[in-house]
Amino acid sequence: MTSRISRVEVTPVAFADPPLLNVVGVHQPYALRAVVEVHTDAGSLGLGETYAGELHLERLRAVGDALGGHDPYDLHGLRRVVVETLGRETGGGSDSVGGMLAIDSAVDQVFSPFEVACLDLQGRETGRPVADLLGGAVRDRVPFSGYLFYKWAAHPGQDADEWGEALTPEQVVAQARRMVEGWGFGSLKLKGGVLPPEQECEAVEALAEAFPGVPLRLDPNCGWTVETSLRVAERLGGVLEYLEDPTLGIEGMARVRAGTGLPLATNMCVIAFEHVPPAVREGAVDVILSDHHLWGGLRRSTLLAGICDTFGMGLSMHSNSHLGVSLAAMTHLAAATPNLTYACDTHYPWKTEDVVVPGVLEFVDGAVPVPTGAGLGVELDRDALGRLHEQYLSCGIRGRADTAYMQSIQPDFTPNTLRW
Ligand SMILES: O=C([O-])[C@@H](O)[C@@H](O)[C@H](O)[C@@H](O)C(=O)[O-]
Numbered sequence: 001m002t003s004r005i006s007r008v009e010v011t012p013v014a015f016a017d018p019p020l021l022n023v024v025g026v027h028q029p030y031a032l033r034a035v036v037e038v039h040t041d042a043g044s045l046g047l048g049e050t051y052a053g054e055l056h057l058e059r060l061r062a063v064g065d066a067l068g069g070h071d072p073y074d075l076h077g078l079r080r081v082v083v084e085t086l087g088r089e090t091g092g093g094s095d096s097v098g099g100m101l102a103i104d105s106a107v108d109q110v111f112s113p114f115e116v117a118c119l120d121l122q123g124r125e126t127g128r129p130v131a132d133l134l135g136g137a138v139r140d141r142v143p144f145s146g147y148l149f150y151k152w153a154a155h156p157g158q159d160a161d162e163w164g165e166a167l168t169p170e171q172v173v174a175q176a177r178r179m180v181e182g183w184g185f186g187s188l189k190l191k192g193g194v195l196p197p198e199q200e201c202e203a204v205e206a207l208a209e210a211f212p213g214v215p216l217r218l219d220p221n222c223g224w225t226v227e228t229s230l231r232v233a234e235r236l237g238g239v240l241e242y243l244e245d246p247t248l249g250i251e252g253m254a255r256v257r258a259g260t261g262l263p264l265a266t267n268m269c270v271i272a273f274e275h276v277p278p279a280v281r282e283g284a285v286d287v288i289l290s291d292h293h294l295w296g297g298l299r300r301s302t303l304l305a306g307i308c309d310t311f312g313m314g315l316s317m318h319s320n321s322h323l324g325v326s327l328a329a330m331t332h333l334a335a336a337t338p339n340l341t342y343a344c345d346t347h348y349p350w351k352t353e354d355v356v357v358p359g360v361l362e363f364v365d366g367a368v369p370v371p372t373g374a375g376l377g378v379e380l381d382r383d384a385l386g387r388l389h390e391q392y393l394s395c396g397i398r399g400r401a402d403t404a405y406m407q408s409i410q411p412d413f414t415p416n417t418l419r420w
């Protein structure tokens, strides 16, 4: 008899996050995630992980409540449940919601952790790794890039963390050294948009000198005008593997791309399927950063990969602060995506706490060996889940608010978007 979903648990957790700086402010002392568990009446379990802002949690719970009796192998039906549930929540079916973008994007984001959990469950039941359910692994290890951030030594009122301050080129190089020595990363990405572009160029040049031959990326999250982007592209043309989101919007990116031979990548102007046609038409980008949390799960991410392939665009992978369930899902997806040839982003080295049992997800020479166990190959550490849930309840943070947190420390701060 086909097993049916009997119970869904959505558990928000908070884990310690260092004061990483970006274009809109600084990371709060805790990052939030939601762990999704899908249980069946046959005793099977599947895991997913996603964002944990309050509205998103509400939507996850509404969908979770609607999933009782659903066949966990029916992923198209699962998507219909998400569409119907969110449609009801916004006062009608998605067809009656004007604009579509918000609702469609919400559907993808809410669908994603349930899809991942159902694939994990299917893998556990069939004894196959999730990569096998996505067409099979084409690589047995997935390279990630070391993700460097300008940062303060500590959150206000706390002792310095183990990474220390990184505000100068020398400190950025020291941070990179720690990443390379600790995790073996063979490529590096610097989060920019924090300091004037000349200073960020100096940091990249210092990295190039300290790590000859290592592919480098710079991502100012639209901190620059088109003119500044072109100036930076000229200066760093021989140094960067790609420049990520130097400026705002498809049109702005297309203007930069028309003036440089340096490949441009994005996780900001192409974040949903409807953005792909205008981006292709206008020649806005060379590389799209996929993200299964945003693009509607693992199978839709492989659809995006096919589209990139068709249009001759490169494919890389985006990351936000995340835990081990997501790292496992990212690794299976990347393993089963032939044209994902760039090292993937991950915030994983920045966290000190996790919800999965340690030992499966290890970085070896900058890559994560694809878990070979059934499903995602990771197990929940129930004590850790409980502890991080308690931390969520007590920390008072209910959504990501980098700008508000920065303004609580520097009241005159305004986001650096298009500042330079
Ligand atoms: O964690 C951060 O501060 C990053 O800036 C993140 O929010 C971005 O979404 C991301 O890493 C990116 O590549 O743009």
Ligand SMILES: [Mg+2]
Binding pocket: 219, 221, 244, 245, 266, 267, 268, 318
């Ligand atoms: Mg980016």
